Amino acid sequence: MIKFLNLGLQPLANSYLKKKNLNHKEKKFKLEVAFNKKNYLVSIVNTVPKEKMFNNMYPYKSSESKTMRKSFKDLTTKVKKRFKPNFIIEIGSNDGVFMKNFNKKNIVGVEPCKNLAKLTKNINYTTYSEYWSMKLARKITINKKAELIYSANTLSHIKSLNEIFRAINYSLSEKGVLILEDPSLLKCIKNVAYDQFYCEHIYVFSTIALKNILNNFDLEIFDVQNTTTHGGSNRYFIKKKINKLYTIKKSVKNEIKKELKFGLNKISTYKIFADKVKKSKIKLLNIFQKLKKKKLNIIGYGATAKSCTVLNYCKIGNKFIDYFYDTTSYKINRYLPGSKILIKKYKKLNKKNIDVVFLGAWNFKDEIFKKEKNFIKKGGKFIIHVPSPKII
Numbered sequence: 001m002i003k004f005l006n007l008g009l010q011p012l013a014n015s016y017l018k019k020k021n022l023n024h025k026e027k028k029f030k031l032e033v034a035f036n037k038k039n040y041l042v043s044i045v046n047t048v049p050k051e052k053m054f055n056n057m058y059p060y061k062s063s064e065s066k067t068m069r070k071s072f073k074d075l076t077t078k079v080k081k082r083f084k085p086n087f088i089i090e091i092g093s094n095d096g097v098f099m100k101n102f103n104k105k106n107i108v109g110v111e112p113c114k115n116l117a118k119l120t121k122n123i124n125y126t127t128y129s130e131y132w133s134m135k136l137a138r139k140i141t142i143n144k145k146a147e148l149i150y151s152a153n154t155l156s157h158i159k160s161l162n163e164i165f166r167a168i169n170y171s172l173s174e175k176g177v178l179i180l181e182d183p184s185l186l187k188c189i190k191n192v193a194y195d196q197f198y199c200e201h202i203y204v205f206s207t208i209a210l211k212n213i214l215n216n217f218d219l220e221i222f223d224v225q226n227t228t229t230h231g232g233s234n235r236y237f238i239k240k241k242i243n244k245l246y247t248i249k250k251s252v253k254n255e256i257k258k259e260l261k262f263g264l265n266k267i268s269t270y271k272i273f274a275d276k277v278k279k280s281k282i283k284l285l286n287i288f289q290k291l292k293k294k295k296l297n298i299i300g301y302g303a304t305a306k307s308c309t310v311l312n313y314c315k316i317g318n319k320f321i322d323y324f325y326d327t328t329s330y331k332i333n334r335y336l337p338g339s340k341i342l343i344k345k346y347k348k349l350n351k352k353n354i355d356v357v358f359l360g361a362w363n364f365k366d367e368i369f370k371k372e373k374n375f376i377k378k379g380g381k382f383i384i385h386v387p388s389p390k391i392i
């Protein structure tokens with residue numbers, strides 16, 4: 001592994017602080033990113049035990065945004081039509097945003113965060129509140145294998161890819177399909193979206209890396225689609241090599257070609273990226289300093305895990321940002337880790353008391369700009385740091 005990016009000491013991205021704990025020392029870890037020359041996998045170097053991140057207080061809910069609800073709903077319609085699955089496993093079912101589009105008889109969820117698993121259990125969807133593992137795979141599919149296994153924004157959070165894919169291989173029927181959806185490394189590097197890296201995102205996958213990993217488990221990608229979620233993701237359709245039901249689509253070759261052309265197989269590409277990240281930090285700080293000199297009121301929008309990386313790496317605290325707005329009830333009245341900026345219950349942006357808004361949830365820019373069109377009309381501005389920090 002070759003380290004190429006150092007994002008400094010970072011707190012756990014989703015560990016929002018209560019007021020009474022503001023003076024407690026926060027646990028921090030070194031956030032460094034590395035490239036594996038052999039299989040092209042990009043991962044963070046130091047990982048945090050999963051129990052510290054995915055427990056009974058996990059704040060992130062997938063159904064918080066319209067964009068995500070629509071994306072999962074659209075996929076469901078397509079999946080039903082294309083694969084007609086009768087038995088589905090969802091790994092990382094979160095609050096049920098995907099699961100709920102299926103009949104309870106046809107799908108089971110796996111969600112180790114107990115607070116989230118409870119939400120789907122309460123409406124009688126079978127949900128295993130455990131980490132995905134070989135042991136759980138045996139428990140769920142000892143008698144009947146899954147025709148579809150779906151996992152969005154989850155496998156990139158799990159350290160042991162070996163255990164994951166062994167368990168998937170065990171649970172997937174011979175003619176079954178595995179659909180994985182995760183942020184695209186190509187998009188991340190192209191957009192200088194270094195905030196895709198935080199404690200939970202152990203990996204940001206490229207097609208070339210995933211192909212190499214899957215190969216070890218006799219699995220292969222037969223289709224890949226680019227989606228717009230999380231700032232640009234890939235949806236991979238995967239099958240067992242022995243499954244001849246599906247032919248490998250041109251999309252796979254094309255995606256690989258794009259990635260190789262950009263140089264995702266070369267360390268030099270990542271070194272250029274790291275250089276751009278350093279420049280991005282300087283530019284973003286300059287923007288904040290200039291705006292503060294003018295005594296403008298700056299707030300944040302979307303207290304994301306991604307913001308945690310940006311704010312702590314760029315050392316942007318409550319001197320620059322008065323508070324964040326967020327719709328997630330768990331986050332409200334807590335403080336962002338590290339930067340200790342207060343999170344308030346979301347209200348429509350008002351030009352009377354807010355001049356500029358740092359867009360922490362830049363991946364929902366279109367949805368948010370639509371919602372805040374009055375603020376924009378009245379001259380309200382946003383700071384966006386991807387692909388390069390600017391005021392718009």
Ligand code: TYD
Pocket residue numbers: 060064065066301302303304305306307325326327328346360361362363364367368371
């Ligand atoms: P997201 O960018 O999906 O994830 P991550 O934490 O993985 O970086 O998080 C979006 C956050 O933004 C979530 O806390 C909800 C919040 N949000 C709003 O407050 N208002 C909105 O209109 C939208 C779309 C999101």
